[in-house]
Amino acid sequence: xxxxxxxxxxxxxxxxxxxxxxxxxxxxxxxxxxxxxxxxxxxxxxxxxxxxxxxxxxxxxxxxxxxxxxxxxxxxxxxxxxxxxxxxxxxxxxxxxxxxxxxxxxxxxxxxxxxxxxxxxxxxxxxxxxxxxxxxxxxxxxxxxxxxxxxxxxxxxxxxxxxxxxxxxxxxxxxxxxxxxxxxxxxxxxxxxxxxxxxxxxxxxxxxxxx
Ligand SMILES: [Zn+2]
Numbered sequence: 001x002x003x004x005x006x007x008x009x010x011x012x013x014x015x016x017x018x019x020x021x022x023x024x025x026x027x028x029x030x031x032x033x034x035x036x037x038x039x040x041x042x043x044x045x046x047x048x049x050x051x052x053x054x055x056x057x058x059x060x061x062x063x064x065x066x067x068x069x070x071x072x073x074x075x076x077x078x079x080x081x082x083x084x085x086x087x088x089x090x091x092x093x094x095x096x097x098x099x100x101x102x103x104x105x106x107x108x109x110x111x112x113x114x115x116x117x118x119x120x121x122x123x124x125x126x127x128x129x130x131x132x133x134x135x136x137x138x139x140x141x142x143x144x145x146x147x148x149x150x151x152x153x154x155x156x157x158x159x160x161x162x163x164x165x166x167x168x169x170x171x172x173x174x175x176x177x178x179x180x181x182x183x184x185x186x187x188x189x190x191x192x193x194x195x196x197x198x199x200x201x202x203x204x205x206x207x208x209x210x211x
Contacts, residue, residue: 009097009209010069012090014163015056016102016173017044020078028082031125031165038162040082045105045179049077051188052101055176058198059101066206071095087166096209097136099201100163100173103188105180112181113151116141117173119164120157132170140172140204147200148193150177150184170208174201 024041053074060070071093073079073086081089090098104115118137119126126133137155145152153175158164164171176197177184187193 008067008069010071010093010095011063011205012071012073012093012095012098012169013056013060013063014073014086014090014098014100015049015052016100017041017049018053018074018077018079019043019082020080023080023082026082028084028162030160030162031122034165038083038160041079045103047179047185047189048103048105051103051179051194052176053077055188055194055197055201056101058194059099059201062198062202063205066202068205083161083163084166087163087168087171090171091166091168095169097205098163098167098169098171099140099205100171101201102173102175104175104178106178107180109180109182112178112184113153114141114144114148114177115153115175116144116155117158117161117164117175118155119161119167119171120159122159122165125165126167129167129170133164133172136170136204136208137172139208140174140201143200143204143207144174144176144197147196147203148177148187 019041027037
């Protein structure tokens with residue numbers, strides 16, 4: 001067993017949204033020292049918060065079974081932090097990976113598929129985590145597409161995500177599908193599909209860590 005020799009790596013799971021409304025409306029700087037403020041939680045896609053929490057819980061079970069330690073930024077509704085707090089939570093635990101779990105939404109109900117967001121390179125903010133995050137993102141996206149057969153929307157660099165800009169540990173954000181697409185939303189609400197997604201996330205995490 002891994003855990004008997006050295007302390008097992010800790011994975012930080014961050015299911016998106018689910019923030020208490022009074023906190024979600026507050027703003028926070030998008031990165032250290034930035035004057036640009038962004039709302040803590042705009043609420044996410046309709047039905048997203050419970051789906052991504054369910055996927056996170058399934059992922060946690062699979063990671064624990066593989067011998068990893070797991071911390072979750074939230075494990076219910078009414079979260080009282082913002083994305084800066086979510087990043088700091090993972091930073092302070094020295095997470096080997098911050099895995100942010102979301103689902104997407106679009107005004108076009110025909111849009112579907114999975115993507116993985118990674119931090120864009122910005123000196124002083126993400127230069128310390130850019131390479132590892134990019135590598136983790138590629139693995140996560142590959143595993144997720146292989147496990148679900150969902151449309152591959154690729155790995156996308158983002159400079160505007162508070163949770164990335166405050167992270168000091170490798171971080172990725174997986175968009176597990178579109179809640180605005182009837183078929184994909186149905187899949188994301190089903191236990192079988194959630195488990196398939198969780199399996200892909202656990203596998204990808206392990207692949208990233210054993211390199
Ligand atoms: Zn979201």
